[in-house]
Amino acid sequence: MNAKGGLKRYAFLKALADRVTDQLVVTNLANTATEWFSVRPSDANLYAVGMGMVSSYALGLSLALPGRGVIALDGDGGIFFDSSIFGLMAAQAGANLTVIVFDNGGYISTGKLPAVGSLSSSGVDLATLARAYGLTNVATVDDVDAFLRALDARVPDAPLVLVVKTNAEQQFVGPLPMDLKENKYRFARHIEQSHGVRIFKPSAKEHGAKPVADPTLRDAGQSSFGQVLYEGLKENGIDFAVGLPCSGFSLAQELLIKDETFTYVSVPHEGPGLGLCAGAWLAGRRPAAVIENFGLFASVYHLLRGHMSYGIPTLILTEFRGDIGDQEFFAEGGEVTLDVLRAMRINHRVIERLDDVKPAIRDALRWMDGCLRPFALVPTFNLTRLKS
Numbered sequence: 001m002n003a004k005g006g007l008k009r010y011a012f013l014k015a016l017a018d019r020v021t022d023q024l025v026v027t028n029l030a031n032t033a034t035e036w037f038s039v040r041p042s043d044a045n046l047y048a049v050g051m052g053m054v055s056s057y058a059l060g061l062s063l064a065l066p067g068r069g070v071i072a073l074d075g076d077g078g079i080f081f082d083s084s085i086f087g088l089m090a091a092q093a094g095a096n097l098t099v100i101v102f103d104n105g106g107y108i109s110t111g112k113l114p115a116v117g118s119l120s121s122s123g124v125d126l127a128t129l130a131r132a133y134g135l136t137n138v139a140t141v142d143d144v145d146a147f148l149r150a151l152d153a154r155v156p157d158a159p160l161v162l163v164v165k166t167n168a169e170q171q172f173v174g175p176l177p178m179d180l181k182e183n184k185y186r187f188a189r190h191i192e193q194s195h196g197v198r199i200f201k202p203s204a205k206e207h208g209a210k211p212v213a214d215p216t217l218r219d220a221g222q223s224s225f226g227q228v229l230y231e232g233l234k235e236n237g238i239d240f241a242v243g244l245p246c247s248g249f250s251l252a253q254e255l256l257i258k259d260e261t262f263t264y265v266s267v268p269h270e271g272p273g274l275g276l277c278a279g280a281w282l283a284g285r286r287p288a289a290v291i292e293n294f295g296l297f298a299s300v301y302h303l304l305r306g307h308m309s310y311g312i313p314t315l316i317l318t319e320f321r322g323d324i325g326d327q328e329f330f331a332e333g334g335e336v337t338l339d340v341l342r343a344m345r346i347n348h349r350v351i352e353r354l355d356d357v358k359p360a361i362r363d364a365l366r367w368m369d370g371c372l373r374p375f376a377l378v379p380t381f382n383l384t385r386l387k388s
């Protein structure tokens, strides 16, 4: 292991706790979470986010709340799990995002011996990696004074990445006193109060009151699938989307990208894209992931460890590669798509008709408001090719 003899993470967390004001803080799993809870217990903390997801949740929050400081407490293991998050930050993040990577050279929080070294213990330098991805405001520190000085050295418009070299010692301060769902409620309620946004909409109407009117949805008419999907997302109030190009959604994605009133983030991997959606939802947005079914498969971990563990909704539009009628060679993927959704307990609806696209989005959003879990819409191959 590298970083032998340095300070322990807890020393830096104590110094950070004295420095933070109202920032939202997203923590890595295991002892990073418990240590942070012990030094700064607050509803502004989201604890125990999974490996490789901490910085994507923080990025989603920071994009949705550009006026609010957001700090990620990540680990070397988490960053090496999917370092593409550095590239996404370089492309998207503003100065309100700070990512602190505690580099203890290994996978320590499992708490079991032998401690296994991460790539940094074999010489891969996280700060060099961050710079290679295009991040400019990057520093490595190994003592508390340098850490505090680096926190102050802000650069306009650029996110800050601090690699903090620590030893492998942990502070045992007891378990978290709440589960992830309670943490989600507390965190999102805190954001509701501090930003005047409404995140939880458990009931559409008061008893005895008239039902809330449907959103006005223009008829699909003779339009193409891509146009109808784009309109349907907007008319139903979706205001944040992530995507990675896929042929059946290409027109809808193009229209979302061109629409300057809409936040569309083009991601290098659907998994962290779903992390961005989760962060955006926690900050009051209505997110959608517009992804191939192979992108869904690539996101199984992120959905189960993130959305399903906290109870976070996101509309998933997944293109049905390998569905009946597909002329390419993805039959095995098509064959398991609905089974994968079922196995993940992600409710879903297959859409075959153009006229059903917009009402299906409306109904999925209503369902998610009540159930606080993702919902997937699966347009058939033939529908996605309808003048797409």
Ligand SMILES: Cc1ncc(C[n+]2csc(CCOP(=O)(O)OP(=O)(O)O)c2C)c(N)n1
Binding pocket: 028, 029, 030, 032, 050, 051, 074, 075, 076, 077, 078, 079, 104, 106, 107, 108, 109, 110, 118
């Ligand atoms: C996808 C996945 N694989 C393995 C684990 C088991 N695990 C729990 S904590 C941990 C170490 C994480 O390393 P790092 O982010 O560097 O934080 P550290 O524990 O060193 O503080 C591992 C591997 C996990 N939670 N998720």
